[in-house]
Amino acid sequence: MFIKIDLTSDVPIYVQIKNAIIEGIARGELKEGDSLPPIRQLAEDIGVNMHTINKAYNLLKDLGFITINKKYGAVIQVEGFNGAFMESLKEELRPIITEAFVKGMDRDAFIKLVEGIYDDFGGRRNE
Amino acid sequence: MFIKIDLTSDVPIYVQIKNAIIEGIARGELKEGDSLPPIRQLAEDIGVNMHTINKAYNLLKDLGFITINKKYGAVIQVEGFNGAFMESLKEELRPIITEAFVKGMDRDAFIKLVEGIYDDFGGRRNE
Amino acid sequence: MFIKIDLTSDVPIYVQIKNAIIEGIARGELKEGDSLPPIRQLAEDIGVNMHTINKAYNLLKDLGFITINKKYGAVIQVEGFNGAFMESLKEELRPIITEAFVKGMDRDAFIKLVEGIYDDFGGRRNE
Amino acid sequence: MFIKIDLTSDVPIYVQIKNAIIEGIARGELKEGDSLPPIRQLAEDIGVNMHTINKAYNLLKDLGFITINKKYGAVIQVEGFNGAFMESLKEELRPIITEAFVKGMDRDAFIKLVEGIYDDFGGRRNE
């Protein structure tokens, strides 16, 4: 698994790592039951501190994408979406859509954009 | 114009203000050519520091929603979307969509969510 | 507010701090709306590292006892209990009660113990 | 005896095993004088390391639920509760009750919860 960090980004490193791992699941490179690398190893691999990886893993745990135990480390195990997730999704989405709308981007153009991203994960099923 | 700030949110206040103003444009409460309130006044109205309002206005300017000049202050003037905007939109959208996909939300369900938000601004045109 | 840490305890320091603060609320020394000390100040006061306090505050936030914002820092704001809380409460309680039962402590004796602790917070209301 | 381990729980495995055995006594499935399975066998049965079982058995011994000798292995022999037990019980219970109280759960509701758990072991006596 290859994670590329942009140190100049204003997105915190641990969030970038979180996103990269979820992206890895979406792409099918990481499957349910797979173990993520040990925090210290991944830290060395991508050249950041152990604590930063730790924070990313714990965030993934809180978001329901992995479980953590001392035997197998961090293991992919995705909780399905629920009402709370839908709510937070909507709240994240709303200001983005509003900006696009105000800038004159119509609904169909926006949906096309969404479809384009979805198609990247196209044939895959997450089970 | 009524802006409600949620101090408990982890969205920075100046971003909340920015979002509220764009939302105001989307809802038709603010139109091209309208002036935003003077910084001091808005700061007092919603009970935050002038500095914070200033930051929000500057962000709106950078995003192409207003112009700022000494004479008229902050005036709504929306730049249409361009390639750079599309790129940043995609970058914002991607991790959100990826999470939804991995959690088992399919494309159509996501699109329905998008449509729901778009419909809030329904019949309006921004000109 | 006075927090006493037992460095020899196997309860992590940040958990001890969390417990002490909840205890402070229960005793009425901390009320809704009160700000907790800034993390660095409390860290110095009780002689632990800033990060340990930070962890305690974030845990309290996750548990629904405080909110955190940059303006007022950590502010007491208690979420009422819900189903999820009841479940975790039951799971915590079960092994404790089971031990007591097996050791021959009957229901009434156990309840008396509970009442004794409740009475420490007796006349108070948390609103 | 059937012990189910939850690797995703943050309760250590050896504590889960300890709890399960005490629960077995409470339910009457294990009685005074009964032998627990040999360490190796139980380790194999539930798929954990011998070391972990050993730790659980030693904990049970320290808590006064079993005796361990070379001839008969681990044998259920429950010490009645004493002052020290009461003290540790109180210390465990206090933060749990405090959280419940602060979240607005009143004494009677809490006691009802306790009674519900006690009733699971209802008509039984441990002798």
Place this chain on the structure above:
DNA sequence: GTGGTCTAGACCACA
């Protein structure tokens, strides 16, 4: 002046 992020490096509990 507040919390948030990150680093470097140590020790410990659990498996």
Place this chain on the structure above:
DNA sequence: GTGGTCTAGACCACG
């Protein structure tokens, strides 16, 4: 060998 905790000390974003 795994994650968890803790420390000391730095820099940054937000208000």
